[in-house]
Amino acid sequence: MIDVKHHGATSGVTGSCHELVVGHAGILIDCGLFQGQEEGNGATATDLSIDFPIAHIRALVVTHVHIDHVGRIPYLLAAGFTGPILCSEPSALLLPEMLEDALKIGFTRDRELIGRVLGLIRSRIVAVPYGQWHPVFEERGEAGEVTASLAIRLQRAGHILGSAYVECEARVGETAERIVFSGDLGAPHAPLLPEARPPERADRLVIESTYGDKDHEDRQTRRFRLKAILERALADRGTVLVPAFSLGRTQELLYEIESLIAEFGNEGIAQVAGKPLPWKDLEIVVDSPLAAGFTRLYRDLKPYWDEEARELVSAGRHPLSFEQLTVIDSHDDHLKAVDYLASSHRPCVVLAGSGMCAGGRIVNYLQAMLGDARNDVLFVGYQAAGTPGRDILTYGPRGGWVELDGKRYDIRARVHQVGGYSAHAGQSDLLRFIRGIPVKPAEIRIVHGEQEAKTALQRELAAAGYTGIMIPT
Structure with missing residues (x-):
């Protein structure tokens, strides 16, 4: 049998x-x-x-x-x-x-x-x-x-x-x-x-x-959609929150963001203190010890990358370890980052787990920042039914609310989805x-x-x- x-x-x-x-x-x-x-x-x-x-x-x-x-x-x-x-x-x-x-x-x-x-x-x-x-x-x-x-x-x-x-x-x-x-x-x-x-x-x-x-968008389309969403989101000096799975999605997004910085580095992305903030000065934060660990392992496993990625490394680029990238490990630094970004007016992109918003550090960011219209939530992965991520994706565009840790939070932040990064x-x-x-x-x-x-x-x-x-x- x-x-x-x-x-x-x-x-x-x-x-x-x-x-x-x-x-x-x-x-x-x-x-x-x-x-x-x-x-x-x-x-x-x-x-x-x-x-x-x-x-x-x-x-x-x-x-x-x-x-x-x-x-x-x-x-x-x-x-x-x-x-x-x-x-x-x-x-x-x-x-x-x-x-x-x-x-x-x-x-x-x-x-x-x-x-x-x-x-x-x-x-x-x-x-x-x-x-x-x-x-x-x-x-x-x-x-x-x-x-x-x-x-x-x-x-x-x-x-x-x-x-x-x-x-x-x-x-x-x-x-x-x-x-x-x-x-x-x-x-x-x-x-x-x-x-x-x-x-x-x-x-x-x-x-x-x-x-x-x-079907998903082709790579060139989704790359420029990502660029447009980030530019639009950061123009009002808010924070872009990306609930990202620690393994796979985080590394692919870092790779794509590094390529945008490399191509458009001197172009302005937002006004800070009356001056344009160029792409090359945009701060990217990975707030996840697990994602940081996997990113290090990804770098160690370069023989399994595709030809394009290996060629970038040979040319001196560092698609998973670039100057604008900050990694937050400790819980105290995480809480300080949440408080700082919730009150500051400096554009920033934060990648934090979990990918479906069902736990992890992204929840603290959402609780602190969902109610501010300056901020944005960008989904790049599948959101299963019954998860907070699915609720934010469904009800956020309607000005609804989501329950996090047993408490309701109004969704005033803009909500986006780029399915091509699945x-x-x-x-x-x-x-x-x-x-x-x-x-x-x-x-x-x-x-x-x-x-x-x-x-x-x-x-x-x-x-x-x-x-x-x-x-x-």
Whole structure:
């Protein structure tokens, strides 16, 4: 028997967790947190227990280290999972950093316990190079013959550094199948990372659909939209608040902002004390120890950048470490920055987590600054239903309010969204990835999207002649 089961990312875009059963054994693809109102298999954003059988699970494969794909790993270990954690070489470095932060927020503040858990996780991590087959298990019969086997191969997904889609070569008896799990696919021409190339074969495909119903702007359009929004927002000497995911989005935005400063450095962006403030004097603040740590790791992993980014470095540019960039680490400095920016009239761009405004340092900025019309909130990533980010995006343009830490805050700041900076592929990108598979998959399962996005992608695939399209529940 070769079967695919789903333990998350079927009612929305978070909680990714899928199971591939081969014979009497299996593997998990991701084990992530649920966010907002999303849930799956009894688990929710508050109940993180693993309530499905895991005794037969031989390995966990991590597609990338975003929290909605890895956040429940400590609970998986607590439930008795003893197998290896397979991931790409960059993810092997990034995963402990991400899980350390998750443990502090949702698991325990006990440093000794956190250290033990992280030590256990590090001991289980197996770094798998891109493009190489890695055997996971074999089952043998009484005569020693192989009755079932599974090998995996990771390919670049272009979503964040280290992201991968997973090719699974499964055999039971005389039956062999290639099952592909997309993980999260990146948008083509995104800063820093090479784009994903379609697999050579997929008998079954499990595909994400975060933006299965829409396309993103092209890179040049979104870059100049970002420039226009920043110029308009900073002209009234306010602060632009960017709720940014610590890994991926923050680094891509820094890359893009550095390119704007390099190109338009001497042009005026706002009036300060009666004089124009040039782009080269604009202060960019990253207020997130986690994002700062990931940015350092991004710099250390330059061999995995795309050709364009490596050429900038060779030319002497520093796209993730430039003069105008300030990093805030300590909590005291964070609180001082909030007070200073809320009362000052110096233009500034602040990138702070979390990306959906459900916690983290961005909440303090929002509480202090949402009520001032001089300020702006710029969303560059997906906002799940039930999160404060979705509420600000929905009700902000209407002059509404949002609840933060149990208190209502009026939204007088302007609200913007530049969807082109999403790390996810748009509808056309997803279709191009699927159409690039030489032989049409016999089965396509659409996951990791809201219902409208999943049905829109299903409709487009059906119109293109694909059959066997399923939307698991």
